[in-house]
Amino acid sequence: MANKYFDAKTLGFYLKYINNLSEVMSKPYYADHDMESMDMFIQSVNDFADKELFPYFQEMDEQPCHFKDGKIVVHPQVEKIMKQGGELGIIAASVPFEEGGLQMPYMVYTAATFILDAANNHLPGYAGLTLGAADLILNFGDEDLKTTYTPNMLAGEWAGTMCLTEPQAGSSLSDITTSAKPNDDGSYNIKGQKIFISGGDHEYLDNFVHLVLARVEGAPVGTKGISLFVVPKNRIEDDNSLISNDVQTAGDFQKLGQRGYCTTHLIFGEKDNCKGWIVGQENKGLKYMFLMMNAARIAVGRGAAGIVSAGYFASLEYANERKQGRKLNDQGKKNSAEEQTLITNHPDVRRMLMHQKTIAEGSLNLILLTSKYADLSKTAEEVEERERYKLLLELLTPITKTYPSEMGLQAISNGVQVLGGYGFCSEYILQQYYRDIRIFSIYEGTTGIQSLDLLGRKVLMQNGAALSHLMNEFNVTLKAAKTQNSLVAYADKLESKIQLAQKVIGHLAGFAQQGAFLKFTADANLFMEFFSHILLGWMWLDTASKACKALESNDSGYSQEFLESKIKLMQFFFKYELSKTSSLAESLMDDKTITLPTGVDAIAD
């Protein structure tokens, strides 16, 4: 195991200096908090992660969750993350005071839970889904549901889950068949199966509050006929005792990674004795669920960002101890009589480490920015401002889910490569990160689905309003960067890439306008990669620009070395990452239709 999994100074830099937490804190909604109390909260979560999460990371992989005698066996630390974490506020942090929460900025919640993800990505999901489920009840449930369930959930005494997927439906939610039949007492009889339910059952908590998508009898076909129900594992009797609600656990999926995070198969109403209570109105379930899904997507990006951070520090630690080979001189010769050199002195190893760090910090910056937009979409004073931030949030959500997940896969693979043969060995931790991170581009909507959301829905929504707001943000940064001599060339580069993006979007939008929707979205995945790299190029230029200012003013509290290293990472991103957009644009502008299921079938065998 490595010793370090994230850098507190770096986290603080992106939270406070780059994304200006104090701007958010200045909103009246957060008047009861100050920066010091936020620091204390983050520090307490850090201490908790050091003590209760990080030391169990490898062990949780080696002793995976499993199904035994009708029960799911999980690692005892699951109880810690729920109860001790709940007490610390990791579930309730961003929930309003009036709902029993701590009313902190979502940015602070993201920063704190990023530490948990980096420490041990198998555990935070148990708490995160509980928050998501509680949020749904708080936003759309009636008073009864709120008072019955959410206090125990926010405290970590009861768990929450989201139950969407069914075997025959997968990503296609319009095909779910779980049924809900109204009873006279206002409850519904629930019947059906759900798979891939994260954190769906274990022995450490008294109750599990499942948020279940189901169809009320006679509902319209498709997504318009889906309703949302609270279906507890145990019903609460009038005397507050718990009795079984006929929710059976049928199994636990064994997985490539995240083996300490159980993935259950649940059967509702096998004995026709499973009751659910509707959340909000009938047939509006999917709309409600998307509140939770959007937060969950940011959380997935956060989890991937955490893994990349931890993977980076683990491979850096190895590289800083491992001597191998010799420095080459300029003639490409080495002196075998010299002592061996640290592998960090080999340019290719250095490139792989810088790649990891660039992805890790870019991803961290991205999840914090998106969280900031979430905060301001609720707390900005003017309604136009709130609307603007809401659009920016919607535009960035699929990217925030996808960029850390997809690029993180490459970063962690580089982390494995830094260790050479040892990277492939079980005794080193990189192989676990390599397995764990593979799920992030799949769950909560695959990269394919996020890409369709970005290109097919978000980019053009409201006549491109979100995109237009983002372009305004880009221009603010370009203007600031151009006041720095050392950044002018980079600002020009980014400007040309933004123009390229406009050209590509115009080209693709042409197909949409012609009604050729399939052609418009056929390469949505490539567009996701293209657009997210330009977005990150902007964020890196912004980071470098602010680092330059801090170097000038000399009163930021960050050392010269620290600030200069951020500028160098920006340069790395521009040389090795932003450059990828040229090829992606080339592919996106190539009109040859190859992947539509027409013409010659190249995958007939």
Place this chain on the structure above:
Amino acid sequence: MANKYFDAKTLGFYLKYINNLSEVMSKPYYADHDMESMDMFIQSVNDFADKELFPYFQEMDEQPCHFKDGKIVVHPQVEKIMKQGGELGIIAASVPFEEGGLQMPYMVYTAATFILDAANNHLPGYAGLTLGAADLILNFGDEDLKTTYTPNMLAGEWAGTMCLTEPQAGSSLSDITTSAKPNDDGSYNIKGQKIFISGGDHEYLDNFVHLVLARVEGAPVGTKGISLFVVPKNRIEDDNSLISNDVQTAGDFQKLGQRGYCTTHLIFGEKDNCKGWIVGQENKGLKYMFLMMNAARIAVGRGAAGIVSAGYFASLEYANERKQGRKLNDQGKKNSAEEQTLITNHPDVRRMLMHQKTIAEGSLNLILLTSKYADLSKTAEEVEERERYKLLLELLTPITKTYPSEMGLQAISNGVQVLGGYGFCSEYILQQYYRDIRIFSIYEGTTGIQSLDLLGRKVLMQNGAALSHLMNEFNVTLKAAKTQNSLVAYADKLESKIQLAQKVIGHLAGFAQQGAFLKFTADANLFMEFFSHILLGWMWLDTASKACKALESNDSGYSQEFLESKIKLMQFFFKYELSKTSSLAESLMDDKTITLPTGVDAIAD
């Protein structure tokens, strides 16, 4: 498990039609064989793989090799691949008649063992390393060594290994410390430790013939002081009985993948009773070892190509059965009342499947072409021809090792993604391919080392002679493609990419000429990706060009659908893969030095 792991028709197409096996077979050296006997050999290996390899693939992962009571426990099929495989000729296929082999073209050996790799990549290495070790003895050993060891090795009765890596040296072979002290009887006393020794020990064979790099006392420092020894696990007494040679097995590395292929830690001479016999002359060991290394590198590319093939068919099989969602019409709308559609009808799934197939077939084509160069470098009539093919072989070897390994990682990851959540589940096989393939860019010289070899050595060797021969091959294909109207645009595209390659090479060579070797090779990895994509672009154009001709002549024996699918894969490669070279060139032409260990240290934490 899937049902299919490779396609025999496709293998035959690339072996015979694209790479023209009959050209090789026409050489006098192969006069004792004909196409029919080669087909029979490949078919017998195919039958063997169907029966003895493929059915055990998942089981060998679930019951990994391990160290118990001082011994390595491996799956019983290891005995089958050695003894039954040996009898079939999978070790001796390419070895000359006079050395006890079958004197088949290396192309045929590659085609046959590709089937084994695709069927179960945990097994072929046992046989492959035995061939490599036997080859070393046959090429550089004296008659005594040859007669003592190689007959049993070629028959699969004894195993061979290559023992290079030591804990303190890793890829830096100049730092090995295993020692060899001459005895009066001509043998040497061997003492030292070797790690990561594939197939190093198990219970199923009577003897293991280790080819060990060591230093004779007083040898020069560095690689110039390395000698090569045959060090058997058991010494052969005069009465042909075997007695222990003091080679201890100290452990088996537990790994992310290839868990059925043991990776041992060996200790030589702990009791000062380990004897070795020198191969060839003292201090020339590394030179000899490279004969084996080069063949091993082609074998690694072959293994990765096999995994990509198997991963493709496994994910295709899933996609051809899995219905999910509905086709969108051109307005982007779906009809929920319609039956669900196969996921192969979703453009993004189709893109991921075509990506896998393009990488699989491109890799297969590449390993066969390189094998052809190996054959012709030995059997072409004219010495200039042999020299030309030798240079082409040397140029292509690092690419043949790297392209299937690196691109295969991406292809298999797409394979996982096609299955969605199931791709992450242990009950589906894609996750095993994802773990297995991760070693290919590490062992037998990492991608970093292959890239230094390509750019720092091969591209400019003999004043660019190899490159110049390759350019001639490119021109032949360009000329042929331009006679096909449908290919002119692709030929023009490739031509512009070849010009781009010349520009990039000229730019980088400038640094070499200025004596700035570090700057010259700092981005060797990017150059590898850049150059291999242009190479593959050429191979795809050649494939499409030959497919067009076959369509015209209508007597190739391949169906119209089959031939047109190859042209479509070429189009896929040009749109989605060849386009990557634009960005890579942009990075390679960017002179900003970022990864050399000078200036601001961006990885200080």
